[in-house]
Amino acid sequence: MASNRFGNIFTITTWGESHGKAIGVVIDGCPAGLPLEEADINAALALRSPGLNPYTSPRKEADRAEIYSGVFEGATTGTPISIVIFNKDADSSKYEPIKDLLRPGHANYTYLEKYGRFDYRGGGRSSGRETACRVAAGAVARKLLKEEGIEVAAFLSQVGSARMADPIGEEFASLRQSVYANPVFCPDPHTAEAMMKLIEAAKDRGDSLGGVVTFLAGPMPTGLGDPVYEKLEANLAKAMMSLPATKGFEIGSGFQSVEMTAFQHNDQFIVQEGRVQTATNYAGGTLGGISTGMPLIGRVAFKPTSSIMKEQKTLSTEGKEAKFALPEGSRHDPCVAIRAVPVVEAMLALVLADAVLMNRCVRVKR
Numbered sequence: 001m002a003s004n005r006f007g008n009i010f011t012i013t014t015w016g017e018s019h020g021k022a023i024g025v026v027i028d029g030c031p032a033g034l035p036l037e038e039a040d041i042n043a044a045l046a047l048r049s050p051g052l053n054p055y056t057s058p059r060k061e062a063d064r065a066e067i068y069s070g071v072f073e074g075a076t077t078g079t080p081i082s083i084v085i086f087n088k089d090a091d092s093s094k095y096e097p098i099k100d101l102l103r104p105g106h107a108n109y110t111y112l113e114k115y116g117r118f119d120y121r122g123g124g125r126s127s128g129r130e131t132a133c134r135v136a137a138g139a140v141a142r143k144l145l146k147e148e149g150i151e152v153a154a155f156l157s158q159v160g161s162a163r164m165a166d167p168i169g170e171e172f173a174s175l176r177q178s179v180y181a182n183p184v185f186c187p188d189p190h191t192a193e194a195m196m197k198l199i200e201a202a203k204d205r206g207d208s209l210g211g212v213v214t215f216l217a218g219p220m221p222t223g224l225g226d227p228v229y230e231k232l233e234a235n236l237a238k239a240m241m242s243l244p245a246t247k248g249f250e251i252g253s254g255f256q257s258v259e260m261t262a263f264q265h266n267d268q269f270i271v272q273e274g275r276v277q278t279a280t281n282y283a284g285g286t287l288g289g290i291s292t293g294m295p296l297i298g299r300v301a302f303k304p305t306s307s308i309m310k311e312q313k314t315l316s317t318e319g320k321e322a323k324f325a326l327p328e329g330s331r332h333d334p335c336v337a338i339r340a341v342p343v344v345e346a347m348l349a350l351v352l353a354d355a356v357l358m359n360r361c362v363r364v365k366r
């Protein structure tokens with residue numbers, strides 16, 4: 001299986017499966033001299049952990065990262081950073097009864113068609129567990145971005161019909177604090193309340209809901225991203241859509257832009273606080289694939305969690321009609337978009353860290 005690597009200069013290669021001994025990530029291209037400790041990574045992993053609150057899966061999973069290389073005396077050395085997370089909650093016996101069934105909404109059908117084999121004990125490489133490696137690497141990327149003065153954030157902005165408007169002029173530190181202080185990672189308490197009600201009702205029905213995660217970065221420098229295949233928004237789209245359960249990506253006004261005229265949509269240039277800015281930010285912080293210096297803003301849509309408690313029709317791997325029901329005591333995460341929030345933030349950090357490093361070789365210094 002190819003394609004476990006992401007990025008150009010700041011690259012990550014992730015490995016491992018949900019029910020294997022461990023999962024991990026190798027980060028290559030991280031500059032030397034970045035202060036880094038396991039605690040930095042574990043703080044980020046704690047946010048992605050299931051069992052965090054009643055709105056995510058009840059599985060208790062104390063992820064702890066161990067750094068095996070690339071760090072000496074509390075700082076990166078410029079050599080590959082190898083991070084390992086041992087799997088502690090790998091009870092695979094409950095998968096036995098469903099091992100010969102195609103799982104609705106899951107990847108085992110396509111895996112079997114493609115590879116002819118599938119590790120039925122979990123989602124294999126398509127498992128949400130793989131995203132822990134991205135979060136670990138994202139914590140390193142986030143530290144690198146801080147050195148550049150760039151902050152990243154993500155939050156749950158919509159679940160079903162409960163949605164909040166984009167925050168305007170919010171300080172990143174306080175925004176991020178209010179996101180992670182809330183059980184559904186939504187910074188607006190009223191929307192969060194409505195989301196919780198919807199999620200609880202779906203959980204009681206044994207069903208699940210989708211959600212939208214909004215991401216933001218700022219203050220942004222101008223010039224990140226290349227004009228053609230490495231457009232900043234193209235790399236963000238790939239980063240986000242490479243996450244499991246994603247169904248949509250938007251930058252700036254996104255799909256709403258089709259309902260606007262150019263006169264409404266064009267962001268008009270102004271001078272504010274002594275620098276060029278735009279009066280609006282429908283572009284979402286890029287023009288021609290290159291950052292404008294305005295905040296980067298986009299959204300990622302996550303489908304309703306596939307594993308639900310309701311019985312569903314399916315086929316066996318032999319093609320016979322069958323009923324699919326999750327085994328007793330299975331995990332049921334009624335809205336996977338909640339746990340996706342720190343993962344989206346990590347992917348944003350990875351794309352930007354790579355873009356920052358790529359930008360160091362674009363023109364002659366004058």
Ligand SMILES: Cc1cc2nc3c(=O)[nH]c(=O)nc-3n(C[C@H](O)[C@H](O)[C@H](O)COP(=O)(O)O)c2cc1C
Nearest residue numbers: 106107126127128244245305306307333336339340
């Ligand atoms: C952080 C995260 C955690 C996930 N956890 C679950 C889960 O507990 N149950 C589930 O059915 N799907 C979960 N998923 C989604 C599935 O992995 C995904 O829907 C499945 O592999 C099929 O892939 P696709 O939806 O991209 O087509 C998770 C996704 C993410 C991003």
